[in-house]
Amino acid sequence: xxxxxxxxxxxxxxxxxxxxxxxxxxxxxxxxxxxxxxxxxxxxxxxxxxxxxxxxxxxxxxxxxxxxxxxxxxxxxxxxxxxxxxxxxxxxxxxxxxxxxxxxxxxxxxxxxxxxxxxxxxx
Amino acid sequence: xxxxxxxxxxxxxxxxxxxxxxxxxxxxxxxxxxxxxxxxxxxxxxxxxxxxxxxxxxxxxxxxxxxxxxxxxxxxxxxxxxxxxxxxxxxxxxxxxxxxxxxxxxxxxxxxxxxxxxxxxxxxxxxxxxxxxxxxxxxxxxxxxxxxxxxxxxxxxxxxxxxxxxxxxxxxxxxxxxxxxxxxxxxxxxxxxxxxxxxxxxxxxxxxxxxxxxxxxxxxxxxxxxxxxxxxxxxxxxxxxxxxxxxxxxxxxxxxxxxxxxxxxxxxxxxxxxxxxxxxxxxxxxxxxxxxxxxxxxxxxxxxxxxxxxxxxxxxxxxxxxxxxxxxxxxxxxxxxxxxxxxxxxxxxxxxxxxxxxxxxxxxxxxxxxxxxxxxxxxxxxxxxxxxxxxxxxxxxxxxxxxxxxxxxxxxxxxxxxxxxxxxxxxxxxxxxxxxxxxxxxxxxxxxxxxxxxxxxxxxxxxxxxxxxxxxxxxxxxxxxxxxxxxxxxxxxxxxxxxxxxxxxxxxxxxxxxxxxxxxxxxxxxxxxxxxxxxxxxxxxxxxxxxxxxxxxxxxxxxxxxxxxxxxxxxxxxxxxxxxxxxxxxxxxxxxxxxxxxxxx
Numbered sequence: 001x002x003x004x005x006x007x008x009x010x011x012x013x014x015x016x017x018x019x020x021x022x023x024x025x026x027x028x029x030x031x032x033x034x035x036x037x038x039x040x041x042x043x044x045x046x047x048x049x050x051x052x053x054x055x056x057x058x059x060x061x062x063x064x065x066x067x068x069x070x071x072x073x074x075x076x077x078x079x080x081x082x083x084x085x086x087x088x089x090x091x092x093x094x095x096x097x098x099x100x101x102x103x104x105x106x107x108x109x110x111x112x113x114x115x116x117x118x119x120x121x122x123x
Numbered sequence: 124x125x126x127x128x129x130x131x132x133x134x135x136x137x138x139x140x141x142x143x144x145x146x147x148x149x150x151x152x153x154x155x156x157x158x159x160x161x162x163x164x165x166x167x168x169x170x171x172x173x174x175x176x177x178x179x180x181x182x183x184x185x186x187x188x189x190x191x192x193x194x195x196x197x198x199x200x201x202x203x204x205x206x207x208x209x210x211x212x213x214x215x216x217x218x219x220x221x222x223x224x225x226x227x228x229x230x231x232x233x234x235x236x237x238x239x240x241x242x243x244x245x246x247x248x249x250x251x252x253x254x255x256x257x258x259x260x261x262x263x264x265x266x267x268x269x270x271x272x273x274x275x276x277x278x279x280x281x282x283x284x285x286x287x288x289x290x291x292x293x294x295x296x297x298x299x300x301x302x303x304x305x306x307x308x309x310x311x312x313x314x315x316x317x318x319x320x321x322x323x324x325x326x327x328x329x330x331x332x333x334x335x336x337x338x339x340x341x342x343x344x345x346x347x348x349x350x351x352x353x354x355x356x357x358x359x360x361x362x363x364x365x366x367x368x369x370x371x372x373x374x375x376x377x378x379x380x381x382x383x384x385x386x387x388x389x390x391x392x393x394x395x396x397x398x399x400x401x402x403x404x405x406x407x408x409x410x411x412x413x414x415x416x417x418x419x420x421x422x423x424x425x426x427x428x429x430x431x432x433x434x435x436x437x438x439x440x441x442x443x444x445x446x447x448x449x450x451x452x453x454x455x456x457x458x459x460x461x462x463x464x465x466x467x468x469x470x471x472x473x474x475x476x477x478x479x480x481x482x483x484x485x486x487x488x489x490x491x492x493x494x495x496x497x498x499x500x501x502x503x504x505x506x507x508x509x510x511x512x513x514x515x516x517x518x519x520x521x522x523x524x525x526x527x528x529x530x531x532x533x534x535x536x537x538x539x540x541x542x543x544x545x546x547x548x549x550x551x552x553x554x555x556x557x558x559x560x561x562x563x564x565x566x567x568x569x570x571x572x573x574x575x576x577x578x579x580x581x582x583x584x585x586x587x588x589x590x591x592x593x594x595x596x597x598x599x600x601x602x603x604x605x606x607x608x609x610x611x612x613x614x615x616x617x618x619x620x621x622x623x624x625x626x627x628x629x630x631x632x633x634x635x636x637x638x639x640x641x642x643x644x645x646x647x648x649x650x651x652x653x654x655x656x657x658x659x660x661x662x663x664x665x666x667x668x669x670x671x672x673x674x675x676x677x678x679x680x681x682x683x684x685x686x687x688x689x690x691x692x693x694x695x696x697x698x699x700x701x702x703x704x705x706x707x708x709x710x711x712x713x714x715x716x717x718x719x720x721x722x723x724x
Contacts, residue, residue: 070349
């Protein structure tokens with residue numbers, strides 16, 4: 001690793017742990033909101049926001065620290081992209097339901113964040 | 124950067140003490156005037172100029188005040204002060220609200236008819252868990268529709284009609300984030316970046332920001348470009364110095380994985396956006412702006428792979444048309460056909476519609492000409508040359524595809540961030556004298572006005588009313604199983620429900636290439652109606668106007684067609700309201716009148 005790259009990765013495990021905690025809170029919020037006694041539309045909305053941010057955090061955690069505007073772009077675009085790929089894969093293998101796709105994307109995101117904390121410690 | 128901004132401020136510091144207050148006051152005045160003008164805007168005044176025809180003097184005054192506030196902010200507020208970006212962001216949000224937001228706030232039913240189709244695709248995937256191209260060939264690229272099903276349907280059926288209204292606002296704001304990241308890789312002074320963002324907002328008349336896969340792909344594509352420029356930045360050795368260029372190659376694993384996932388999402392969601400991503404990344408690689416040498420190759424391979432597997436249904440039997448050697452139903456074609464459909468044919472209108480067409484072409488050409496001038500003046504700078512290439516490459520790439528009537532629009536949209544960056548650097552050379560600031564405010568106002576006139580979807584015939592939507596919701600709620608629906612309309616909210624259950628066909632001269640045309644059009648409509656054997660027909664006056672304005676039909680062409688449906692095919696009017704008629708040919712279908720008085724949007 002070059003000195004520039006090392007500098008870019010300095011503090012990444014700590015950042016990843018912070019993002020992992022945030023993602024865990026989002027995941028709990030998503031699950032809880034699913035069972036709230038309110039109409040489906042607001043629950044769908046909460047689930048969508050939670051899912052995009054949860055998966056987006058996992059994406060941004062793997063990149064070197066960036067400016068705020070780029071970080072937010074990566075979280076949103078990354079979250080959307082991961083969900084496109086997961087959904088498409090399930091559709092292709094003919095195993096798709098929205099619940100399965102959301103669950104799989106959320107679990108992948110948490111696993112990726114956990115992995116990022118471990119990889120960072122190993123460097 | 125702060126040092127440069129401070130040095131820049133010294134040149135502009137004379138008399139700028141009250142500039143933040145002046146800019147803030149102008150923006151606040153604009154906001155108050157805009158809010159006050161909203162109740163004065165009448166939808167009945169939407170005409171050939173679109174919503175610009177319905178704007179009142181109060182709305183125009185609001186727009187002028189906001190433009191003046193934006194100019195004062197960009198030229199006079201010290202860039203290093205804490206007020207600069209706050210005021211710049213306020214200017215951007217207000218311009219988005221007035222130019223792009225006013226129509227969406229006031230129109231009774233959310234636009235576009237295409238967005239309703241997309242809602243239908245999402246509902247279909249949610250309901251069936253399938254992506255059958257037999258149902259709709261656009262499901263070849265089902266990534267974005269699948270995403271919509273997942274995001275909108277984990278807790279119950281999707282209810283996305285509200286999202287149609289909100290998407291253009293959200294997109295117009297969100298896209299500024301990755302674009303600012305891209306700009307910051309090329310432009311250091313904050314003033315020029317702020318000016319470029321303003322020009323992007325004001326120059327965006329394309330309206331590809333509606334509820335669509337292309338809006339999603341545009342956002343992801345611009346984010347990929349920003350990531351590549353910042354997280355895998357090249358040393359600047361161009362491909363002309365091959366040895367140095369090759370030496371600089373480097374592929375940070377995490378960056379490669381992240382942008383590959385994003386690229387795959389782009390490839391799975393839309394047919395043309397991956398080509399734009401390929402084009403832009405190719406420029407970044409050959410100019411040494413990134414170290415990721417293989418990314419364009421990977422993108423090209425992914426596009427070809429998906430076309431070869433998932434996209435077979437799309438190109439099989441159409442390859443001649445796609446490569447431009449065969450024309451079908453007036454649709455595209457090669458370079459000549461694309462230019463004709465995109466440019467010259469669009470100028471063949473009369474009256475106000477011609478003004479709209481000229482506004483579109485004029486605004487685009489003016490921006491491109493100013494960008495070219497800026498590029499010529501700054502040709503010694505590497506960043507300017509790269510921006511110039513990024514501006515030009517979308518046109519080169521899209522002219523080689525069979526995308527058809529929207530190719531140039533899409534190319535201009537992808538070129539717009541880089542065009543705006545070049546133009547911003549040119550206009551910031553203008554000294555900030557009071558007289559010139561007034562002239563610049565007027566110029567920005569004129570540009571905003573042209574965009575409001577030119578903006579796609581603002582036209583009268585594109586409007587969707589809440590009444591039409593309520594009636595269509597009633598039709599889908601009560602129609603017989605496997606109904607055959609014949610639609611006479613150019614901008615109907617249709618197919619947003621039960622896709623695959625019924626059979627809908629547009630007798631449309633707008634979306635259906637084989638639509639009736641010429642002297643024999645009426646007879647063709649009789650034949651097609653009879654062959655289709657509809658159970659339900661939907662009729663809108665927009666279709667009548669559209670055919671008269673855009674296809675040279677004579678006044679009153681609709682009367683014999685309606686008479687034919689009623690007398691020869693034994694149609695019975697079930698709904699007869701201003702803006703929409705529903706005719707039934709099924710003796711067993713007797714929906715209650717209350718079924719069509721839904722909540723609208």
